[in-house]
Amino acid sequence: MKKPGIKEGVVAGVPVFAGYFPIAVTFGLLAVSVKMTLAGTFCFSAIVFAGASQFMGLTMLGSGAGSGEIVLAAFLLNFRHFLMSASLSSRASFNKKLIPFIAFGITDETFSVASMRAGGVSERFLLGLNFTAYAGWVSGTVAGFAAGNFLPAIVQESISICLYAMFAALLVPAVKKSLKAGAIALAAGFINSVLAYFSLCGAGWGIVVSILFASTAGMILFGEE
Amino acid sequence: MEILVFVVCMGAVTYLPRLLPFYFVDVDRIPAKLRLFLSFIPYAALGALLFPGSMGAVSGKPLVSALGIAAAVIAAWFNESIILTVLLSVIATFILLSAGLS
Structure with a gap:
C-alpha cells in the first residue's frame, strides 16, 4: 500500500484546524482578561501548543497561583500524551531526525485523527496533520487577542465564563458515557x-x-x- | 521576561511527554494499573478546575457565575459541540449581567 504523504496529512488536518480556531480565539480573549501581553499570549500558544494545559495555566494565573504549581499541574495533565506518543510510536518506524517535529504536534485531537485512520500513518502524513492543526491554534490565538481588545466591558465580563463553560463542555459528555x-x-x-x-x-x-x-x-x- | 520563562517551562513539560516515548517506551509494557491511573487524570483535572474555581468565574459575582456554569452544563448535556455550549453560556451570562444580577 502506498504510504500517505504530507498532502493527505494536511487534508486530514482541516477539521482539526476548524475545531481549534474558535477554541484558540477563546484562549486569546481570555488572555486579554487576565492582562497578558500580545507577545506572551502568542508565545504561549506557539511554544506550548496544548489546549487544556494552556487554559489551566491561564485559570491558575488568574487565581494568583505561582509558576511552579502551574507547571507541575500541567506536567500531570500532559502525562496522557505520554501514552499517546507511545502508542503512535509503535505504529510505524520513524526517521529519527523527524521525530522531534512530529512529537511536538501530538495533541488529543491529532492523535485521535491519526489513530482512527485506516491504512496507517507515515511521518510525512503526521507532519502535515500536526502543523495544519498548529496553524489553526496559533492564528486563532492572535485573532482572539485582537478581538478581546475591542469588545465593550459587559461583553468582556460575560466572556470570563468561557473557560469554565469549556471545561463543563468537555466534562459533561464524558460523564454521560x-x-x-x-x-x-x-x-x-x-x-x-x-x-x-x-x-x-x-x-x-x-x-x-x-x-x-x-x-x-x-x-x-x-x-x- | 518572567512570563517567557514560565511559558518555556510549560512548553518543556508539554513537549517531553510527547517526545520521550518515541525513544524509550514500549506501550504494551506499561502496567495496567498505571495506564488506568493516567487515563483518569483528565477527568480529575476537569473536576478540580471547575470546583470551586467556577463559582468565581465572573469576578465578584457568584450568582451569575453559578447560573452561567449551570447553563453550560445543561447545554453540554444536550449537544456535543464545545463551541455551541460556550456560546450559549456566554449569552446566558450576558443576559444575567444585563439584568443587574450579582
Whole structure:
C-alpha cells in the first residue's frame, strides 16, 4: 500500500484546524482578561501548543497561583500524551531526525485523527496533520487577542465564563458515557473545594493534590476489570 | 521576561511527554494499573478546575457565575459541540449581567 504523504496529512488536518480556531480565539480573549501581553499570549500558544494545559495555566494565573504549581499541574495533565506518543510510536518506524517535529504536534485531537485512520500513518502524513492543526491554534490565538481588545466591558465580563463553560463542555459528555469519569471529577472537585475552603494550600497545589488523590482513588476502586 | 520563562517551562513539560516515548517506551509494557491511573487524570483535572474555581468565574459575582456554569452544563448535556455550549453560556451570562444580577 502506498504510504500517505504530507498532502493527505494536511487534508486530514482541516477539521482539526476548524475545531481549534474558535477554541484558540477563546484562549486569546481570555488572555486579554487576565492582562497578558500580545507577545506572551502568542508565545504561549506557539511554544506550548496544548489546549487544556494552556487554559489551566491561564485559570491558575488568574487565581494568583505561582509558576511552579502551574507547571507541575500541567506536567500531570500532559502525562496522557505520554501514552499517546507511545502508542503512535509503535505504529510505524520513524526517521529519527523527524521525530522531534512530529512529537511536538501530538495533541488529543491529532492523535485521535491519526489513530482512527485506516491504512496507517507515515511521518510525512503526521507532519502535515500536526502543523495544519498548529496553524489553526496559533492564528486563532492572535485573532482572539485582537478581538478581546475591542469588545465593550459587559461583553468582556460575560466572556470570563468561557473557560469554565469549556471545561463543563468537555466534562459533561464524558460523564454521560462513563459514570466513573463523573465520580472521579466530582471527587477531585470536592477535595479541591475542601482544600480551598479551609485555605489548606494555594489554589495551584490544591489542583495538583486533588488530581493525584482522585486519580489514585479511581485506580484503586475501579481497577478490577 | 518572567512570563517567557514560565511559558518555556510549560512548553518543556508539554513537549517531553510527547517526545520521550518515541525513544524509550514500549506501550504494551506499561502496567495496567498505571495506564488506568493516567487515563483518569483528565477527568480529575476537569473536576478540580471547575470546583470551586467556577463559582468565581465572573469576578465578584457568584450568582451569575453559578447560573452561567449551570447553563453550560445543561447545554453540554444536550449537544456535543464545545463551541455551541460556550456560546450559549456566554449569552446566558450576558443576559444575567444585563439584568443587574450579582
